Amino acid sequence: MxxxxxxxxxxxxxxxxxxxxxxxxxxxxxxxxxxxxxxxxxxxxxxxxxxxxxxxxxxxxxxxxxxxxxxxxxxxxxxxxxxxxxxxxxxxxxxxxxxxxxxxxxxxxxxxxxxxxxxxxxxxxxxxxxxxxxxGIDPGWGNDVLPLLISGLGSVVEVVRCQEIFDYSSYDQPDSVRYLVGMGQPMDQVPPMVSPMVPTMVWGGQVRLMARALGVELDEIRETLERRPLETTIETATMGKFEAGTQGAMRFEVQGIVDGVPRIVVEHITRIHPSCAPDWPAPPNGEGAHRVVIEGRPRIEVTVEATDEGGNYAAGGNATAVGRLVGxxxxxxxxxxxxxxxxxxxxxxxxxxxxxxxx
The missing domain is CATH 3.40.50.720 (NAD(P)-binding Rossmann-like Domain)
Known part of the structure; x- marks a missing residue:
């Protein structure tokens, strides 16, 4: 032992x-x-x-x-x-x-x-x-071993995309959700989590790791960012009120560029309420999921839903990431x-x- x-x-x-x-x-x-x-x-x-x-x-x-x-x-x-x-x-x-x-x-x-x-x-x-x-706890396997495993099932691989798609209203981390991610904060304030170069600092290593495994050289790593305000004030069970006009959804990508094209992408799509940015991808269960999409031939999409602590999807994601580490x-x-x-x-x-x- x-x-x-x-x-x-x-x-x-x-x-x-x-x-x-x-x-x-x-x-x-x-x-x-x-x-x-x-x-x-x-x-x-x-x-x-x-x-x-x-x-x-x-x-x-x-x-x-x-x-x-x-x-x-x-x-x-x-x-x-x-x-x-x-x-x-x-x-x-x-x-x-x-x-x-x-x-x-x-x-x-x-x-x-x-x-x-x-x-x-x-x-x-x-x-x-x-x-x-x-x-990583976001979880790491969703941005390294799973996409690399799935990529091996394709005959032609054009893009490897790793997505975390979450509704944060049930995530019991108020400081992180409100101040690090910026939910409920003014739209003229860029959240620390997506300040320039911070996403690359956090997720760039995973993009480089996948590039190394796939045998490609990266030209550079780029970042994209979209944010949407809440159209109406909403109330959450765990973190209280989020006012209309403040940030209600955020979507960003960390892109590994190969020959001028984004080929390896880590993408996060997060909301504080499903009414915000309804045109963006949403988890099948409405709360949270991790997804790997291999664009190519064939096109392959794998969605992982995990729950823990009484059916909580954020807790499930944490538990799978911890399982990888402890294991x-x-x-x-x-x-x-x-x-x-x-x-x-x-x-x-x-x-x-x-x-x-x-x-």
């Missing part, structure tokens, strides 16, 4: 606790929290399980890392604190842990990562003997120290977990 720490208990961390608990080769050893109000609470309660796990959450990072855990699922946010996230991950690598995380966007394709991010990680791996795998730990233990990406780490079957729901 690999002793495993879950660091962070937000939307990602809750799913990570459940995934580690369900894995027959992992043992939940500790749960790290930032909020003192969560300290002392049982991991099962924090994860939304109906049973205790016998692990009390703690804020004591030094004490947890001093036990030299075998693995760390770093589920704390890296969106607004990238330097802190990097420092935390380097600490875990230095004690020899396998670390899996969605928090370091620059390392989706680590070969193209800036030296200020890559070099401290490599130094920590060299010093401690740990391993790091970074995969990689045993492979990383076998592979040994190193910095890995999605082309290195296989997506393994759920061996030992079929029919064994421990929730």
């Amino acid at each position: 690999i002793s495993t720490v879950v660091w962070g208990t937000g939307n990602v961390g809750r799913a990570a606790i459940r995934a580690v608990d369900a894995h027959p080769e992992l043992a939940l050893a500790a749960v790290l929290v930032h909020d003192p109000g969560k300290a002392g609470k049982d991991a099962g309660e924090l994860a939304g399980l109906d049973r205790a796990l016998g692990i009390a959450a703690t804020t004591d990072i030094d004490a947890v890392l001093a036990t030299r855990p075998g693995a760390v699922v770093y589920a704390a946010s890296g969106e607004i604190r990238p330097d802190d996230a990097l420092a935390d991950i380097v600490r875990a690598l230095t004690v020899g842990a396998i670390v899996v995380t969605p928090a370091l966007y620059a390392l989706y394709d680590h070969r193209g990562a800036p030296p200020e991010t890559r070099e401290p990680v490599l130094a920590a791996i060299e010093a401690g003997g740990g391993a790091l795998f970074v995969s 990689a730990i045993t492979w990383l233990a076998e592979a040994g120290p190193g910095l890995y990406d999605a082309l290195d780490v296989p997506l393994r079957p759920a061996a030992g977990r079929l029919g064994k729901d421990r929730s």
Whole structure:
């Protein structure tokens, strides 16, 4: 059994606790929290399980890392604190842990990562003997292993398009939805998430990764952005009121350009209400889906719908992304120290977990 720490208990961390608990080769050893109000609470309660796990959450990072855990699922946010996230991950690598995380966007394709991010990680791996795998929570498999797998079914591939299509009204992250994504904010304010070059910083690594796998050279990476206002004021169950005239929908693309043509595209289409931008693609269930479209011969379209936490589609997307990360730990233990990406780490079957729901 690999002793495993879950660091962070937000939307990602809750799913990570459940995934580690369900894995027959992992043992939940500790749960790290930032909020003192969560300290002392049982991991099962924090994860939304109906049973205790016998692990009390703690804020004591030094004490947890001093036990030299075998693995760390770093589920704390890296969106607004990238330097802190990097420092935390380097600490875990230095004690020899396998670390899996969605928090370091620059390392989706680590070969193209800036030296200020890559070099401290490599130094920590060299010093401690740990391993790091970074995969997105949007989810990563939807922008790397799934589209690459599906592309292999075509005889002619013209465009690879990866879509996340979501209604954010049920996404329990008010700060991210309102201020990072900009829902409910004035239309003359560009949200931080889509400020120039930010989408490329976040998703460009996935575009480069797919280009490498497909054997093509990118001319450049481009960004497109469309935003629509709400025509009427709407009320959501989780985040309250969003006023008419403020941003109600956003659509952007991160395009990998090959010979002047967008050939590899990561696209996000998000709304706060289905009445906004009804002409844009919508999820079949009305709430959320991830879709891969291979334009070519044949044309192939695969839509993935996942739910968790009582039928929530955002939680389902988080859970599948976490499943990819947690499921990689045993492979990383076998592979040994190193910095890995999605082309290195296989997506393994759920061996030992079929029919064994421990929730």
